[in-house]
Every structure is written in C-alpha cells, then in structure tokens.
Amino acid sequence: MKLTHKISMVAGAALFALSMQNSANAQMANVWDGAYTDAQAVRGEQSYQEHCSECHGTQMQGREEAPALKQGAFIYNWDGMPVSVLFQRLRETMPLDDPRGTPRKVKADILAYIMKQNGFPAGSAPLPYQNSRLKRIQWNALKPE
Structure with missing residues (x-):
C-alpha cells in the first residue's frame, strides 16, 4: 500500500471519529434546554416539602449537615455532569431514613x-426518571453560549 493511500485512510478514520464525537455531543441536551415541565416542578415542590425540607429546609437553604440545594456551591458541584449522576445520588441516599421508599417518578419531580x-427553564417534556435517558442531559451551571 502506498504511503499516500495509508495517510488518506488514517485521515479519513480520524475525520469519521471526530464526526461521531460531534454527533454524540450534539445529541446531549442540557438543563438550559427545558428538561422538565412546570406541572412536574409543582408536583416536585409538594414532594420536596414532604420528603426533603426537614433536612434541607423549606427554601432549600440547608440545615446542619444537609447542604443547600440552591445556587452557590450546589449548582457548581454538578457542573458538566450528566443529570443521571445527581438523580442517582437522590435515588440512593435521600431521604436518609428511607432512600428507596420514595418512587423514582417522585424523585424526578423533586x-x-x-x-x-436554580433558575433552569421549564420545557414541554417532563424530566425522565430513567438513568439511561437522564445520562443524555448535562447539568451546566451557566447557560451555554
């Protein structure tokens, strides 16, 4: 095989890999795209007050060992991660007294x-409760340009 043919094959493979990566990135939504619905957030507020406010406060301000869930360190703690990571943390560890007692759909509402x-806009589809779908939504602390 001639050197020029090998170079063009390697260049073609590199371009293909780059286009696949760009395609995967293009399919990744983020929290600024409207990842939940207003109705879901309303349900989530009721569930939050019932399941979370005792530790995290009625205004998400945090208490003692439980961190605040609004702005500041919280919003940046998850920056750049898929929403599935935060959801898995909620699912497996919250509330402390019975983490598996709250259904996944309720936790998605929360x-x-x-x-x-945290100021992320609502959209037309509810936030899913399946990790496979939540992996496709990225948490960005700041709105992408």
Whole structure:
C-alpha cells in the first residue's frame, strides 16, 4: 500500500471519529434546554416539602449537615455532569431514613423542582426518571453560549 493511500485512510478514520464525537455531543441536551415541565416542578415542590425540607429546609437553604440545594456551591458541584449522576445520588441516599421508599417518578419531580429553583427553564417534556435517558442531559451551571 502506498504511503499516500495509508495517510488518506488514517485521515479519513480520524475525520469519521471526530464526526461521531460531534454527533454524540450534539445529541446531549442540557438543563438550559427545558428538561422538565412546570406541572412536574409543582408536583416536585409538594414532594420536596414532604420528603426533603426537614433536612434541607423549606427554601432549600440547608440545615446542619444537609447542604443547600440552591445556587452557590450546589449548582457548581454538578457542573458538566450528566443529570443521571445527581438523580442517582437522590435515588440512593435521600431521604436518609428511607432512600428507596420514595418512587423514582417522585424523585424526578423533586429534581424538576430543584432545577426550577436554580433558575433552569421549564420545557414541554417532563424530566425522565430513567438513568439511561437522564445520562443524555448535562447539568451546566451557566447557560451555554
């Protein structure tokens, strides 16, 4: 095989890999795209008050060992991660007294309320409760340009 043919094959493979990466990135939504609905956030507020406010405060301000869930360190703590990482943390560890006692759909509603309280816009589709779908939504602390 001639050297020029090998170079063009390598260049073609590199371009293909780059286009696949760009395609995957293009399919990744983020929290600024409207990842939940207003109705879901309303349900989430009720569930938050019932399941989370005792530790995190009625205004998400945090208490003692439980961190605040609004702005500041919280919003940047998850920056650049798929929403599935935060959802998995909620699912496996919250509330402390019975993490598996709250259904996944309810936890998705709570996360929608948390997103609303952090200034992320609502959209037309509810936030999913399946990790495979939540992996496709990225948490960005700042709105991408």
